[in-house]
Amino acid sequence: GLRKLTMAERKARVDKLLRLVGLGTHARLYPHELSGGQQQRVALARALAPQPDLLLLDEPFSNLDVDLRERLALEVRDILKELGTTGVLVTHDQHEAFAIADHIGVMQNGEIVQWDTAYNLYHKPGNRFVADFIGQGVFTPGTIDLPNQQVNIELGSLPLWQGVDFCSPDEKNAHQVDVLLRADDVIHDDCSPLQAEVVRKAFRGAEFLYTLRLPSGQVLLALVPSHHNHAIGEKIGIRLGADHVVTFPADK
Known part of the structure; x- marks a missing residue:
């Protein structure tokens, strides 16, 4: 975490992450002064601050409107790629999964029935369930x-x-x-x-x-x-x- 860092190192890490999530000029604002999308960016910055090897995102954009959800999903993908952090996204939104994921697992009755790229899930579904579920x-x-x-x-x-x-x-x-x-x-x-x-x-x-x-x-x-x-x-x-x-x- 950040506890082992000096005050100067903590500030540098926070400033870097705020710039990375597009909130470099919002550091002094309180949560209620931020929009829903900005609050999600703060949550992402906090999760990335300890420099995790693996980041779990569980329905992270579910409370946002459709346009903001898709735009933020692409931004999160770019941020994770830049940091070299692996992300596991749990979502019911296919477009969200397509926008952010390199590989997608489709689950049925608690089991992954196909683990593949978005392209293959759409064009080469492994069974009827995947074919009916995707697209x-x-x-x-x-x-x-x-x-x-x-x-x-x-x-x-x-x-x-x-x-x-x-x-x-x-x-x-x-x-x-x-x-x-x-x-x-x-x-x-x-x-x-x-x-x-x-x-x-x-x-x-x-x-x-x-x-x-x-x-x-x-x-x-x-x-x-x-x-x-x-x-x-x-x-x-x-x-x-x-x-x-x-x-x-x-x-x-």
Whole structure:
């Protein structure tokens, strides 16, 4: 800790950490004079003061608004990298984990079911739970057509060589599979003959997240630029735009 340091060394350590967390000019302020984000920065500086090898952060940004939470998460990552300190972050916020972590462990029933990078968790989930938990997507029925080397789903066909991941060794020889489609795998295309009904919409600034229903009743998600503002109940053209698709054994 700091008790073994001289007064001058303590002051130097405190001044350095306050500058590091962006509070170099706030040293004389009381806690009630600081904003929520500034108070979190003070808490981080206090935790880093003893120069720990490992820092546990348990839901550190849960009481902050979304914009501040994401910005502060990136700042904390930069600070830990600069100091060479390993951090363990516990969070239920995927975006927070993606912003700060080099590796992420997804837990189910108290056990880590996949330990991986954010990219692999999203694009190469190890099981259905991870696929359903990470990101936004739906499972749609598919049929493996080995003679033609493709996977057929209602939206179209995907060549087996086009980035199709099979999540079990025997799956490629199976007939029926469930294909994971993310919201960014479904493209809005006015010229497409395949029509889907808008059943829900969520405005996100630059884009809408549409919930769509196909003629079969299958529900899909699609991220669409927000200048395409369609009404609930309207039918829009869509097509498959997936470059990488993950499949699982059909859930019977």
